[in-house]
Amino acid sequence: MTVIYKNILIDGLPKTGKKELARKLSERLHYTLISDIQSIPTHLLDFFYRDIERNALLTELSFLIQRYKQLNTIMVSDLYRPNRSIFTFSIEKSKIYATYTLNDQELVVFEKIYEMLSTPIPINYDLIVFLYSSPKNILKKIKENPKNGEERISLEYIEGLLKVYYNHYSKIRGIPLIFFEIQNINKGFDDETLDSIVNFMDNVRPGINLYNPPHP
Template identity: 30%
Template sequence: MAGVPFIAIEGPIGIGKTSLAKKISSHFDFHLLKEIVEENPFLGKFYDDIEEWSFQTEMFFLCNRFKQLEDIDTKFLSKNKSVVADYHISKNMIFARRTLPVNKFEKYEQIYHILTKDMPVPNMMIYLHASLDTILQRIHQRGREIEQNIKPSYLAQLSQDYEDYMNEFELMHPTIPVIRINGDEMDFVRYQNDLDSIINQVNVQLKKVAEEARKG
């Protein structure tokens, strides 16, 4: 399974993770794994009152993402079928650290590590990032009603959290390539050249993943 392509796309809310995952899935004929977002019954309440609804929201996401990863492991990766996901489960810790009070975070962290201990790990990461203005513009453009009450200050903190996390991820996982895409400079939804550039970068890394698998 180590050589089976498993790509995870990460970045702040509204940055274009699902759009890019769909395009990569279509181009390479990979199975598309989409995170469950709007089905979370606590999310609207969370954006209105983060402190009150954070634990319920984060636990719902964690349990659903655990189930999704369990399914793709047994139904796809273990059968040598490639996967591209519009999230990495470690995003749960990014959000939990930001939203949960200390006592609840400690409980959450224990549950997280138990559930994710044996989960499949992506062998490629794509990190989408952009300025706050670009993120706010894209959230507005896609028009999800539950996201319209997100505070810009929360998004700014979240973007910094992602930046810190990805820097840490590269240090902790030097063998997992990270492709960084600046959303202020590239719009792969509107411009084919930008998408082609990303596809080319993915191609290069896929060849490296395959080569490492052959060596291993």
């Protein structure tokens, strides 16, 4: 890769392979991998999926606070030892989910806390890769290997969340966003696919870029 991006964000809905792609790209490009939250209790998501309407505010605030702590630590360490990094999450992810799961009154509370925590974190992403799979395919993968209560997720929930993601990323300006449809990948993120996407990264433009993985 000839274009140097300081911070790359790999994003997408559950079961789209964000962590796998981020890990393999970080190894290939010699970037630091910043993976999603490790310190959230595993029972919290089970608690959330049992009754989303009732438990959404507590869950979203818990994730927001943990993401803030993690990113704040990274930001401070980066002042002394600048790294090129690949992230599997952003603090904006909390806002995306909260916009979808919270009612109007809860969202007012969330946004006040979000503004206080997100403003001091100037981590900017130079490139975003959004992994897409159809809601039906995501639900199928969830049912095959459910974790932390995910088996309670409905197709309607996934469809609604995907719309919120689309709305969020449709407003992105000034940086390249790669839209990567992973359903067309039969061999996973193998060397051929990694070579292809790394080459594609060299030629992206600000705004949405549609990436078609190589076919067997």
